[in-house]
Amino acid sequence: MTTGTGSLREAQKALTRSRIIDAARVVFEQQGYAGASIGLITTEAAINRATFYLHFPDKAAVFREVVALDRMHTDEYWRELNTALMSGTRDAMARWILRLTHWARDNASLMPSKHEAMASDPEFAKEFQPRYDRLSDEIAEFLRTVPADDRADMKIRVQMLVVMLDQMFFHALVQGVWAGGEDQLLRVATDICCKALDIE
Amino acid sequence: MTTGTGSLREAQKALTRSRIIDAARVVFEQQGYAGASIGLITTEAAINRATFYLHFPDKAAVFREVVALDRMHTDEYWRELNTALMSGTRDAMARWILRLTHWARDNASLMPSKHEAMASDPEFAKEFQPRYDRLSDEIAEFLRTVPADDRADMKIRVQMLVVMLDQMFFHALVQGVWAGGEDQLLRVATDICCKALDIE
Amino acid sequence: MTTGTGSLREAQKALTRSRIIDAARVVFEQQGYAGASIGLITTEAAINRATFYLHFPDKAAVFREVVALDRMHTDEYWRELNTALMSGTRDAMARWILRLTHWARDNASLMPSKHEAMASDPEFAKEFQPRYDRLSDEIAEFLRTVPADDRADMKIRVQMLVVMLDQMFFHALVQGVWAGGEDQLLRVATDICCKALDIE
Amino acid sequence: MTTGTGSLREAQKALTRSRIIDAARVVFEQQGYAGASIGLITTEAAINRATFYLHFPDKAAVFREVVALDRMHTDEYWRELNTALMSGTRDAMARWILRLTHWARDNASLMPSKHEAMASDPEFAKEFQPRYDRLSDEIAEFLRTVPADDRADMKIRVQMLVVMLDQMFFHALVQGVWAGGEDQLLRVATDICCKALDIE
DNA sequence: TATGAATGAGTATTCATTCAT
DNA sequence: AATGAATGAATACTCATTCAT
Numbered sequence: 001m002t003t004g005t006g007s008l009r010e011a012q013k014a015l016t017r018s019r020i021i022d023a024a025r026v027v028f029e030q031q032g033y034a035g036a037s038i039g040l041i042t043t044e045a046a047i048n049r050a051t052f053y054l055h056f057p058d059k060a061a062v063f064r065e066v067v068a069l070d071r072m073h074t075d076e077y078w079r080e081l082n083t084a085l086m087s088g089t090r091d092a093m094a095r096w097i098l099r100l101t102h103w104a105r106d107n108a109s110l111m112p113s114k115h116e117a118m119a120s121d122p123e124f125a126k127e128f129q130p131r132y133d134r135l136s137d138e139i140a141e142f143l144r145t146v147p148a149d150d151r152a153d154m155k156i157r158v159q160m161l162v163v164m165l166d167q168m169f170f171h172a173l174v175q176g177v178w179a180g181g182e183d184q185l186l187r188v189a190t191d192i193c194c195k196a197l198d199i200e
Numbered sequence: 201m202t203t204g205t206g207s208l209r210e211a212q213k214a215l216t217r218s219r220i221i222d223a224a225r226v227v228f229e230q231q232g233y234a235g236a237s238i239g240l241i242t243t244e245a246a247i248n249r250a251t252f253y254l255h256f257p258d259k260a261a262v263f264r265e266v267v268a269l270d271r272m273h274t275d276e277y278w279r280e281l282n283t284a285l286m287s288g289t290r291d292a293m294a295r296w297i298l299r300l301t302h303w304a305r306d307n308a309s310l311m312p313s314k315h316e317a318m319a320s321d322p323e324f325a326k327e328f329q330p331r332y333d334r335l336s337d338e339i340a341e342f343l344r345t346v347p348a349d350d351r352a353d354m355k356i357r358v359q360m361l362v363v364m365l366d367q368m369f370f371h372a373l374v375q376g377v378w379a380g381g382e383d384q385l386l387r388v389a390t391d392i393c394c395k396a397l398d399i400e
Numbered sequence: 401m402t403t404g405t406g407s408l409r410e411a412q413k414a415l416t417r418s419r420i421i422d423a424a425r426v427v428f429e430q431q432g433y434a435g436a437s438i439g440l441i442t443t444e445a446a447i448n449r450a451t452f453y454l455h456f457p458d459k460a461a462v463f464r465e466v467v468a469l470d471r472m473h474t475d476e477y478w479r480e481l482n483t484a485l486m487s488g489t490r491d492a493m494a495r496w497i498l499r500l501t502h503w504a505r506d507n508a509s510l511m512p513s514k515h516e517a518m519a520s521d522p523e524f525a526k527e528f529q530p531r532y533d534r535l536s537d538e539i540a541e542f543l544r545t546v547p548a549d550d551r552a553d554m555k556i557r558v559q560m561l562v563v564m565l566d567q568m569f570f571h572a573l574v575q576g577v578w579a580g581g582e583d584q585l586l587r588v589a590t591d592i593c594c595k596a597l598d599i600e
Numbered sequence: 601m602t603t604g605t606g607s608l609r610e611a612q613k614a615l616t617r618s619r620i621i622d623a624a625r626v627v628f629e630q631q632g633y634a635g636a637s638i639g640l641i642t643t644e645a646a647i648n649r650a651t652f653y654l655h656f657p658d659k660a661a662v663f664r665e666v667v668a669l670d671r672m673h674t675d676e677y678w679r680e681l682n683t684a685l686m687s688g689t690r691d692a693m694a695r696w697i698l699r700l701t702h703w704a705r706d707n708a709s710l711m712p713s714k715h716e717a718m719a720s721d722p723e724f725a726k727e728f729q730p731r732y733d734r735l736s737d738e739i740a741e742f743l744r745t746v747p748a749d750d751r752a753d754m755k756i757r758v759q760m761l762v763v764m765l766d767q768m769f770f771h772a773l774v775q776g777v778w779a780g781g782e783d784q785l786l787r788v789a790t791d792i793c794c795k796a797l798d799i800e
Numbered sequence: 801t802a803t804g805a806a807t808g809a810g811t812a813t814t815c816a817t818t819c820a821t
Numbered sequence: 822a823a824t825g826a827a828t829g830a831a832t833a834c835t836c837a838t839t840c841a842t
Contacts (some may be wrong), residue, residue: 009801012801013801016801016802023338032319032320033235033319033320034234034320037835037836037837038836038837038838039835039836039837047802047803048802048803048804049803049804049837049838050803050804050805050838050839050840051801051802053805053837053838053839054801054802058838059837062825072395098259105228109820111240112319112320113319115315115318115319116315116316116319116320117312118315119232119233119311119315119316119319120232120233120234120235120312120316132371151280152384153384153387153388156384156385156388157391158389160364160368160388160389161364161392163364163367163368163371164360164361164363164364164367165237166367167363167364167366167367168360168363171332171363184352184353184356185356187353188356188357188360189360191357191396192357192360192361192392192396193397195396195398196391196395196396198395208821209820209821209824209825209826211823212826213825213826216826216827237810237811238811238812238813239810239811239812247827247828248827248828248829249812249814249827249828249829250813250814250827250828251826251827251828253813253814253829254814254825254826258812258813259812298807316805316829408842409803409804409805409841409842412804412805413804413805416805416806432719432720432721433719433720434634435720435722437831437832437833438832438833439833440829441834446807447806447807448806448807449807449833449834450806450807450808450809450834450835450836451805451806451807453833453834453835454804454805454806458834460832479664482801506842511719511722512719513719514719515715515716515718515719516634516715516716516719516720517634518715519632519712519713519716519719520632520633520634520635520712520714520716529828532771552784553784553787553788556784556785556788557788557791557792560764560768560788560789560792561764561792563764563767563768563771564760564761564763564764564767565764566767567734567764567766567767568760568763571732571763584752584753584756585756587753588753588756588757588760589760591757591796592757592760592761592792592796595795596791596792596795596796598795609822612822613822616822616823637814637816638813638815638816638817639814639816647823647824648823648824648825649808649816649817649824649825650817650818650819650823650824650825650826651822651823651824653817653818653824654823658816658817659816752815
């Protein structure tokens with residue numbers, strides 16, 4: 001009996017929870033991090049404001065959840081970077097960077113909130129930033145092909161380049177402010193990466 | 201109406217104005233953009249809240265003023281980049297990047313607010329971002345030394361690298377989250393830039 | 401969701417709402433329309449300032465509500481006017497006007513605010529004024545006894561007289577500024593009305 | 601010397617004073633009594649806010665001044681009423697009422713503020729209302745033609761009718777809310793007055 | 801579990817008024 | 822006499838959060 005009821009309630013609870021997360025994403029995308037209020041989120045989710053507090057302690061918590069979904073994708077793309085780096089060809093790099101633009105386009109709408117949250121709350125900065133550390137894990141396989149002495153440098157090098165690409169796409173796609181067409185951006189970005197990594 | 205009276209009053213007004221700007225800077229540094237309230241600013245400036253509105257229409261306006269001071273320095277550093285690029289030596293680049301760290305350290309405290317403001321207010325993003333366009337002007341001299349066909353690409357290339365360095369310093373110095381020591385960061389950054397620009 | 405809970409909550413809400421309305425009436429009477437602040441109203445109602453906004457969007461809305469109660473009485477008295485007109489005797493008119501003084505005395509305290517609101521806000525003027533149009537509806541029965549050709553004039557005629565009486569009571573009772581005693585006022589007013597309506 | 605300078609200064613002072621009064625009238629007409637702020641008045645007068653306090657202690661004082669000008673005209677029209685009443689013809693009454701519409705149209709714009717001020721400030725009500733007492737003075741000549749026993753009633757009677765006409769024009773001309781055309785209004789108003797005064 | 805109602809704390813903004821010049 | 826700058830006080834409004842149901 002308890003199990004039955006329990007699992008039903010659990011399902012209801014999970015449903016409400018995901019409604020909140022989905023609504024929160026929409027609101028964060030439209031209003032930014034500071035601009036999003038719990039009232040807006042619960043209105044969007046069509047639930048009562050008090051219900052929110054049954055599932056999350058505050059705005060930051062639900063934001064973490066929203067972002068978590070993105071990060072799974074991030075990991076995936078980084079794993080693909082490992083493959084590209086292993087192949088060691090300019091072509092593979094170019095293809096990966098192109099793929100990155102697709103990812104960026106998909107996630108563009110949430111980025112401003114993410115940047116805003118990171119900038120305003122040091123807690124977030126610490127929490128979201130370490131992903132660049134995790135990058136090392138994802139490309140561990142590639143790093144092992146690098147001479148041990150160069151390995152530390154190479155880790156930093158790749159991190160910097162990824163940061164650069166992230167920023168480039170943020171500026172170019174999200175904010176739309178960048179001179180030059182997309183083809184040119186891709187070409188130059190690829191060239192910088194290849195040169196920096198001694199590819200070809 | 202007389203010059204004497206006028207300039208005295210002008211001086212008084214300017215004094216109050218700069219008190220506000222200074223106080224605002226302190227508050228923005230400590231509390232971030234959204235966290236800074238006009239009450240905090242006027243308390244810090246030890247003036248009446250209403251006096252603020254005599255000098256600025258809102259928080260955004262005083263923030264623009266605060267940031268404007270930084271941007272003057274930015275232009276200066278970009279002019280120095282032109283010199284470094286013209287010399288075309290790895291050493292010059294290394295020195296310039298080192299200098300950039302000093303600048304970053306000086307301005308580090310305001311950066312979170314800046315990023316936050318840019319992320320939250322599209323108006324700010326438009327206003328502060330275009331600086332990368334102005335970068336082209338500052339390095340115009342260098343660009344003229346590049347074959348005409350490569351010029352457009354080179355402009356983008358330099359922009360990307362500067363964005364990368366900005367981000368690197370933001371992460372490393374301001375938020376303090378980056379594996380590896382500062383020496384290593386500088387070394388790798390310099391190497392990426394030189395390789396990307398075919399220096400040496 | 402259950403009827404019991406729903407109606408209990410509804411009752412609580414209605415209670416708070418009526419507390420606000422009652423308090424607002426007191427404040428409007430004492431302070432006038434412009435002089436009444438939401439703070440005063442909520443203090444008088446002994447509720448939190450924010451609670452006010454849960455029930456009304458602004459001062460104008462609660463004022464409308466306060467006035468609405470009066471207007472129900474107004475309609476009632478106008479219906480009685482119809483009866484008096486139908487009877488067509490000076491005595492009936494006199495009695496009705498006397499009754500009007502009672503009504504005026506009851507509602508006198510709120511009138512200044514009403515006049516003030518109407519004078520300051522064209523929205524209110526439009527909203528409260530059209531009642532004179534509704535007057536025609538209330539005395540429709542009487543109007544049908546009037547020759548068709550005179551009907552339009554008679555409508556205006558009655559409206560004017562009612563406006564006159566309203567004003568007279570406003571000046572005499574509310575503001576207390578009028579030479580002569582109340583008996584005299586009633587006698588003269590009745591006489592003017594009867595003569596203007598060819599009664600007797 | 602003192603006289604010369606004095607009269608020059610006096611002239612300047614009078615000029616500024618009348619600038620304030622003129623500006624105040626414009627602002628009261630546009631913004632209403634409560635809506636008019638000293639800032640708006642001084643902006644309209646193109647003088648400094650502090651200068652206002654050199655000439656008037658507060659908003660009420662300048663409003664009194666503004667209204668005083670109107671009242672002179674009022675007295676004039678009331679004197680003409682005396683003439684019309686003396687002639688004792690329907691035609692004379694009709695002409696006077698028509699003339700009243702012209703006056704009403706001229707002064708319509710300030711009326712809302714006047715009503716608002718009277719409604720909100722009992723001081724104003726007392727100050728502006730007594731004019732109906734002065735009405736008795738203006739029509740004193742006519743009153744002497746009335747049998748001594750009816751004189752008191754007649755005074756009230758005329759006052760009521762004037763109040764009615766004032767209100768009618770206020771509603772019809774200023775607020776524009778009144779069914780029927782102007783001709784009809786004039787005709788009915790004239791008829792009521794004549795009947796009430798036993799003219800014809 | 802979910803909700804409607806209520807709250808307390810905080811924030812921007814406006815205005816009348818005063819003072820040194 | 823006139824002004825620019827500054828002030829203190831008041832007000833509307835919003836939001837995150839809690840509690841009884």
